[in-house]
Amino acid sequence: MSYTLTFSQYHEGLKKGKFLGLKCDDCGAYTFPPLGVCSNCGSSSMQVTEIEGRGTIRTFTVIRVAPEGMTPPYAIVIVELEQGPWVMGNIVGLNPDQLSLDLIGRKVIMGSQPVKGDMFTREDIRILTFHVA
Amino acid sequence: MREVAIAGVGMTKFGISEKSNLEMFAEAGLEAIEGSGVEPKDIQALFFGNCLGPFEEGQAHMAPFAASELGLPMSAPATRFEAACATSTVAFRHAAYLVGAGVYDIVLVGGTERAAAMGTSLATRTFAMGSQSKYESPAGLTFPGVFAMAAHMYAKKYTIPLDELKRCMAEVAVKNHYNGSLNPKAHFQKEITVDTVLNSMMVADPLQLFDCCPFSDGASAVVVAEANKVRGLVAHPIYVAGMGQASAGALYLQKDLTRVRARETSIKHAYEEAGVGPEDIDVCELHDCFTIAEILAIESFGFYDFGKGYDAALIGETGFKGKKVINPSGGLKAKGHPIGATGTAQITEIVQQLRGECGERQVEGAKIGLVDTLGGDFGTLCNIILRSS
Numbered sequence: 001m002s003y004t005l006t007f008s009q010y011h012e013g014l015k016k017g018k019f020l021g022l023k024c025d026d027c028g029a030y031t032f033p034p035l036g037v038c039s040n041c042g043s044s045s046m047q048v049t050e051i052e053g054r055g056t057i058r059t060f061t062v063i064r065v066a067p068e069g070m071t072p073p074y075a076i077v078i079v080e081l082e083q084g085p086w087v088m089g090n091i092v093g094l095n096p097d098q099l100s101l102d103l104i105g106r107k108v109i110m111g112s113q114p115v116k117g118d119m120f121t122r123e124d125i126r127i128l129t130f131h132v133a
Numbered sequence: 134m135r136e137v138a139i140a141g142v143g144m145t146k147f148g149i150s151e152k153s154n155l156e157m158f159a160e161a162g163l164e165a166i167e168g169s170g171v172e173p174k175d176i177q178a179l180f181f182g183n184c185l186g187p188f189e190e191g192q193a194h195m196a197p198f199a200a201s202e203l204g205l206p207m208s209a210p211a212t213r214f215e216a217a218c219a220t221s222t223v224a225f226r227h228a229a230y231l232v233g234a235g236v237y238d239i240v241l242v243g244g245t246e247r248a249a250a251m252g253t254s255l256a257t258r259t260f261a262m263g264s265q266s267k268y269e270s271p272a273g274l275t276f277p278g279v280f281a282m283a284a285h286m287y288a289k290k291y292t293i294p295l296d297e298l299k300r301c302m303a304e305v306a307v308k309n310h311y312n313g314s315l316n317p318k319a320h321f322q323k324e325i326t327v328d329t330v331l332n333s334m335m336v337a338d339p340l341q342l343f344d345c346c347p348f349s350d351g352a353s354a355v356v357v358a359e360a361n362k363v364r365g366l367v368a369h370p371i372y373v374a375g376m377g378q379a380s381a382g383a384l385y386l387q388k389d390l391t392r393v394r395a396r397e398t399s400i401k402h403a404y405e406e407a408g409v410g411p412e413d414i415d416v417c418e419l420h421d422c423f424t425i426a427e428i429l430a431i432e433s434f435g436f437y438d439f440g441k442g443y444d445a446a447l448i449g450e451t452g453f454k455g456k457k458v459i460n461p462s463g464g465l466k467a468k469g470h471p472i473g474a475t476g477t478a479q480i481t482e483i484v485q486q487l488r489g490e491c492g493e494r495q496v497e498g499a500k501i502g503l504v505d506t507l508g509g510d511f512g513t514l515c516n517i518i519l520r521s522s
Contacts, residue, residue, distance in 0.1 A: 007267045033268045039386060059289070059390060061281035062338040063273050067258035070273040078282060078385050088385040090272050104289045115271040120262070127271040
């Protein structure tokens with residue numbers, strides 16, 4: 001059985017400003033980013049679909065000691081999309097030094113930005129970004 | 134399933150070591166073998182834990198070299214396990230079940246890691262390889278970041294002011310550093326105060342340096358055997374009462390980070406297999422990689438209701454005078470965290486507690502102990518319940 005939506009296809013979508021995900025034929029749930037089966041019911045019967053980019057911040061942190069190759073400080077968020085999936089990415093457009101717990105619950109719009117690859121990833125990878133709606 | 138017991142344990146001092154992974158493992162392994170009243174030729178298999186050897190020393194495929202260092206027989210399969218920080222706990226569980234099933238009678242389990250040797254920047258990068266490399270790591274996620282997001286979610290969910298939660302988290306570090314001061318094998322053997330934590334540098338908001346365990350070098354090992362055999366070898370066999378292991382996917386798929394669902398699944402299995410409940414646990418070594426992690430764990434075990442465990446260290450309930458002693462060794466926070474060696478070092482502490490060998494940090498009358506190790510961003514959880522009779 002072939003993988004329905006590969007990272008490579010998902011990543012090509014991000015480059016074009018599209019959020020490619022999966023809609024389950026059995027339960028209707030959305031899986032984003034892709035997995036081998038539906039994240040809700042485990043069905044492998046899914047169709048590629050475009051995901052809408054609106055959601056709500058559920059938690060965050062500001063990284064001040066970063067892995068090799070990254071420049072702190074920067075903020076990471078986990079967002080619940082209106083269509084159901086929870087996703088991870090970076091917050092953009094806010095000063096990382098001025099964030100507080102009030103950020104949790106804020107509505108955000110999803111985008112993406114390229115992250116420079118290193119000797120382990122071998123290529124630049126786009127990561128999801130979020131700015132306050 | 135046959136009854137399974139631990140005959141002997143061994144560990145190096147945790148901290149900064151000039152010795153190689155294999156040299157440290159040989160020290161721990163020989164200590165465990167000698168303490169078990171057996172010889173290397175008696176060991177029928179090696180369950181070997183190491184996570185990041187290729188980055189630490191340019192050394193992959195370390196298990197057969199480890200067997201060779203110890204003089205184990207060629208007939209003993211030497212197999213590497215890798216489950217991030219839960220590596221050697223997972224190796225132990227597989228070893229114990231294979232002994233229980235009758236495949237082997239006597240085996241060696243352990244792990245080794247030179248995490249400190251990498252330096253902070255490369256260590257932070259390679260530890261982050263335990264996160265999803267396409268959808269998480271490129272955000273610059275670090276392990277402090279994972280638990281920092283759990284701490285923020287905890288404060289928000291239970292409407293606890295962040296500075297109050299941070300003071301309670303700091304008390305976890307104070308307690309575990311005190312315990313470490315009583316442990317000659319701990320990485321840090323000095324007491325700290327709440328101010329030490331709250332005045333330390335910020336690592337990932339809201340976690341500060343002293344909320345975090347260190348990168349450590351070290352090794353640990355235990356000899357696991359069929360129980361009748363162990364009764365013939367040593368005066369105080371420690372029995373494997375129950376075990377659990379569970380798995381979860383990427384952090385964002387887990388949604389509510391205040392509930393480590395894989396741990397709830399793992400501990401339920403371990404309790405059922407052991408025929409015990411949270412009230413029966415006398416002493417516990419759990420995965421306090423960050424202060425908030427200890428709070429999440431004691432709630433997962435049923436020691437506290439969800440949202441109610443955060444001030445346990447503050448009010449003294451998890452210290453030596455408390456009702457449930459948590460991390461008498463100093464935990465990952467003070468004893469140190471050489472990731473591949475951590476699990477069997479936790480087992481080593483519980484074995485020594487149940488044998489009554491811990492001196493100043495002895496939990497009086499401890500008969501049942503719990504080991505808890507978490508790997509990755511809540512991806513692997515493994516629990517071992519041990520009993521003294």
